[in-house]
Amino acid sequence: MSHMPKLPTDEQIERVRSFNRFYTRHIGLLNEGLLESAFSLTEARVLYELAHRGPVTAADLGRELGLDAGYLSRLLKRFGAHGLTRRTPSKDDGRQFLLSLTDKGLAAFEPLNQASAAQVATMLSRLSAGERERLTQAMTTVEHLIGDGPRPDRPYILRPHRPGDIGWIAHRQGILYAQEYGWDETFEALVAEIAAAFVRNFDPARERCWIAERDGEIVGSVFLVRSSDEVAKLRLLYVEPSARGLGLGGRLTEECIAFARDRGYRTLTLWTNDVLVAARRIYQAKGFRLVKEEQHHSFGKDLVGQTWDLVL
Amino acid sequence: MSHMPKLPTDEQIERVRSFNRFYTRHIGLLNEGLLESAFSLTEARVLYELAHRGPVTAADLGRELGLDAGYLSRLLKRFGAHGLTRRTPSKDDGRQFLLSLTDKGLAAFEPLNQASAAQVATMLSRLSAGERERLTQAMTTVEHLIGDGPRPDRPYILRPHRPGDIGWIAHRQGILYAQEYGWDETFEALVAEIAAAFVRNFDPARERCWIAERDGEIVGSVFLVRSSDEVAKLRLLYVEPSARGLGLGGRLTEECIAFARDRGYRTLTLWTNDVLVAARRIYQAKGFRLVKEEQHHSFGKDLVGQTWDLVL
């Protein structure tokens, strides 16, 4: 199984281009909706940024919105002349001015903002609740994947499980391990069984699931299940590739340890495979000790299973 | 459980607007990439349409791309003067002209087309294979949900299962039945178990799964499993709301019946619940007979389970 990134297929490229054409057109339609307002699309974008990002310099604004400095300069002069914006010289840098909206500017922006929100609301109201959920989810995914990596200002949150989660987790782990390690679909089946058993026998007092979510997108999860009164088991730890490097795996493991301690378990145990190097590092760092290893043939591969224990 | 569509939440509206801002910026960046070419973005869009949609009238072109008729007229005149396009009077309508690219026009378009594809390929090559898959998938979802309904020229295809499918099916059914009927997460667990058992014990000679896919998006599925040498069982039939009304449910059922007959089963049986009216209609239409009903409490609801049989 190669880890080399393969070239994008022509079909994928065509799919993305088709989407670009589609959305170019869609944005064109959105702009028409704002036509009756006193502001152009670009002016509206500038007002939006000023309203939401507080004092910024003109250069930042231009970079953020991809605008020409000269064009922006004139636009801002116009805003200033109409009393919509205020500029205060920067203390740090004698060349810069900090821009912000005046009350009048805010008042001018508000109807625009409302109209834009109303327009989006109209579009959304044609969809069912579930479709809306999928739409925003899909948009988030596109934004994450196209945008330049996870921006620091979007932290993940941990929440308990709800309908749809366990299927999603099986789906993602099934695809992920098939891609990264060439495991076959029986691995996905195993994940589905474990997660289903968790839901079916769920004992809230002694068990828990943590779903890590970033911008509505699931980026990781872990399950803690009761094995006996004394022993708890950590299962199905996983972190999305897009969220790796944030310490999320460690965080999820810590949550499990803290919960297990709190509920009076004496041992926390887990089963993993030696090929999962990143996971092993996390367990070691949190104090787990390798207690057993055995060869097995699963998921279409010869693997070495490992049991790790932590005395609480 | 209400079926009334609820209003979109502020959070959803904000998510969509944020995506619109993001993609406006993204498209702006794409355009800059084409700056060195001899054509503007609009010209490139027109060329693209001409190259891919064959002969069209100017009015159609304008509608498709959202362009002003006057502007388009001049643009086309320019193309004609440079020998890029050909216009032949329409036979049906004396006012219209059919536009198409000349060889020279095609030759002029090709490098543009290549550059655009290369630009997208560069962006995609930064992603892993799985991320690319998710990206195109998410774009498809956005396009379906925002676009005006499923266009007739995008048929579904049926394919066998592969890694990621059974988790996805549990995920979607879990969410769908929670929304539509208020069933709790134990239903999703049941789906996951059934699908997992299918994968684990899969006998290709006597069992099969059909996944209906449209533009790379799963829109329905069904499983046929061996119950005994004589009896096959149809399980987990489901159709996405966005694909309802295409007769997909009926088609999937027919596939099961045909396969069961072919493999020498004598009876095809299935279990469902009386609240699932749409499914019942399909089973009745295909000749299934209700053979048993029983009350049960599952998925957090009081339900009436039904067993339907079809003699093959």
Next chain:
DNA sequence: GGCATATTGTTGACTGAGTCAACTATTTTG
């Protein structure tokens, strides 16, 4: 058939949006 109305495509006059290069004032870097 005939008239009102709509549609296709064209043109002139115009504006809005953005580009480009040159410039000053300031800050950063080697």
Next chain:
DNA sequence: CAAAATAGTTGACTCAGTCAACAATATGCC
């Protein structure tokens, strides 16, 4: 401290699109 980079401004320009008016043709309706 000199050279290079950055923030912001301005003049001259182009490109993209709008608007209104118009001729030619097509469609609906009595």
